Amino acid sequence: MDMQIDFSFMLEAFLAMLGALPLTLVISIVPLFTGFIVGIVVAFVRMYKVPYVHRLAQLYVSFFRGTPLLLHIMLVYFALPMIFDALAVKYGWSVRSSVIPLMMFIFVAFTLNIGAYMSETIRSGILSVSRGQLEAAYSVGMTTPQAMRRIVLPQAMMASLPNLLSKFVGLLHGSSLAFTISLQEINGTAHIAAMRNWKYLEAFIAAALIYWVLTIIAENVSGLLERRLQVYNKGGVA
Template identity: 55%
Template sequence: MKIDPSFIWTAFTLLLSAIPTTLVITAVSVIAGFVIGVIVAFVRIYKVPVLSHLAGAYVTFIRGTPMLTHLLLIYFGLPVIIDWVSAQLGWGFKSSSLPMIGFAFVSFSITAGAYMSEVVRSGLLAVNRGQLEAAYSIGMTTMQGLRRIVFPQALAVSLPNLSNSVIGMLHGSTLAFTVSVVDINAKAQIVASTNWKYFEAYLAAALIFWGLTLLIERMTAILEKRLNLHNRGGAL
């Protein structure tokens, strides 16, 4: 096999158009997953009746099954649920009108939520309980103490693992091609199919993912520095 270096650059430029799709999938899944993770973490830490057991089962199931399986379950199961609810309520809405990327959003958010809940939970547990008691002593409510004292410290502790989760979701976004979403990897396959230069196309895709990963790592390092400065009493 003869490698065509010029096509690596050609493929690289063609793949740039797919970066926004990959970043949107990653951003939506990470943001929604973080919200889910925070809720699940608090439910488990404070042992909310019934909900804590459901949250534990959710985390165990998602972490014990592949990400691709979650996507396929949502892709084939969600339309059935939507169409049934629509029929029961007399709506004219059909699941067939949903954009394919919507299934990726839902699936990846659920996946990210389970993993991030463990990251957030470990970060919260790492903060000394005396911090919250100190907040009470100066008149803060529980929510104020959590928001202004406990959570910033927990976020600083959890940031490296949260960064890993973001990178994991970035790489996991490549599974979206299974539901016909054209991300970077899917675009690479399309580009390569015109002349069978798959190695060059996927190498270009790898370089883009590498660059995005380095960017996330750099942004994490900057944010970690600022959070640590803030927790030491400096100004943001």
């Protein structure tokens, strides 16, 4: 049986998916920053063994690294409304979980997921910086926060950048799971276009091309950042 690809429909689907591109980028970029903040906090909690809290941090990292992203989305999607409604009843709030936008479930799930991975990446990056540089910073009167900001963290970022890129690409690809709770990002738009016309191959080829181009752009941006951070590669700045 001859297989013919409908290129006109592929172009139509491609253009329709471009309309979902902003949502896909928001789903990928916002959790990257919030997850980075969570990762830094968790990394320092574990490195400095904050009493009691570091045990919870270890449990958090172990759980979210040991379970799939789809499960995190489902847990947040079903658990967050229950928690919100319980608090609303307890404190007499006039709103219920129905007001929570679907985007918030994805933000929370992705942030918790990427935060666990980033904490390990950031922690290993910090530990890769020699202790002698930190001691040298203390010898010239720097405080620990100053030494971290000016010397340790820039070098840690340099060492962690390839892993951070892979996490962003993972988020970009993982954004396709948002369709499981009815958010119409690129993958969701591809599903809808394919179901309307029964041309799944064309729709998913178009979606693959968009994800591929986005990944290439992310790799180029990472290369640019790596070159910019190269100045810190041998000891940071004053």
